[in-house]
Amino acid sequence: MIRFPCLRPDQGPQARIRVNGVILMKKETILIAVAALLVGFLGGFLIFSMNSEKTNRQDQAQVSALAAPLPDHGRRIAETEAIIARDPGNLKAWISLGNDFFDSNQPSKAIQAYAQALEIQPANPDVLTDQGIMFRKLGWYDKALANFQKARALNPRHLQSLYNMSIVYTVDLKQPDRAVPLWEAYLREDGTSETARQVRELLASMTRQGDHPARK
Template sequence: MNKETTIVGVAALIIGFLIGIMVGGKFMAGSKASTSQATVQQGSGAMVNPGQASARIAELEQLVAKDPKNLQAWITLGNDYFDSNQAQKAVQAYNKALELDPKNVNVLTDQGVMFRALGFYDRALNNFEKANKLDPKHLQSLFNTGIVYAVDLKQTAKAKATFEALLQKDQTSDLARQAREMLQQLSTTK
């Protein structure tokens, strides 16, 4: 009987351990799902609670209302709108920033991305091309031009030419790798 009691005890421990793992695993999986639903990925890669993002946007809106010539506040507000998928508001904030610094290639590019999100492909292209003319080494604007041609306008020849131009300027960056992938995809599609 002593041997049977030991076997039953060990079996109970193993079964309890396995049940604990299964229940704990389900709890953790649910916890991870709710965590991912409660956060917003910012352009910087930081995870921010949507409530905190809204509070920060409200603070920035007050700041630019008091100090409309604060370039960095307009850019940050535009970026926060961008990160929270408020494309129209991002375009407006970036427009205010561009009134203060019309040659800011990063703002031109980010505003172009928001124009694209709104379906204004010609305006997006205009921003990307302007940014690239101001800084021919600004690869992100060149890559984004290729994306609009390839994905949105289905102009394969222009897309290929744009990605090839990017690769002539750079062979090693992540954008160069993505441009090669896009060229490969464009070559395999009809």
């Protein structure tokens, strides 16, 4: 199975850690959500989306419980909901709640939590991307694409959203003519990583199978 991590442009290989065979990024304020899918011609891929925010000391103290890795999602969710009950405008708490619903495979609740976060901070490409992955989980591909496109418009170098758009067109909608230009755009921005190598393999496979017309 090929694992396909989608990394932020400013995070290099030295920041990676491996958890249960999955490559993640080691950074203090990153919250990572992962979704797995299967592709016939290349096996398995992973879609990564990362929420990373700058926090001051007061914010970090307020949500220190949220930053600790807790295996019990139910307990963590309850703690976060208690914080939100006291402070409904707590952006980090809403994002953390969405991430825990994401990780515990509760897409509808994750979507709702991310929606609350976006009410507070609409121009957050990371939250838009995570919510888009949950839309995709429910089969709402149009909504997923809309989120990824918004994220990309907000940050043209947001590789996660570009990657995820490409996956939806390739795997879910089976529209290679729309997927190929997106994969090529990805390679123009990331031409050297392991992800880029796998994207090239994917494009080569699509070409061999005649899944897209010859480029002029």
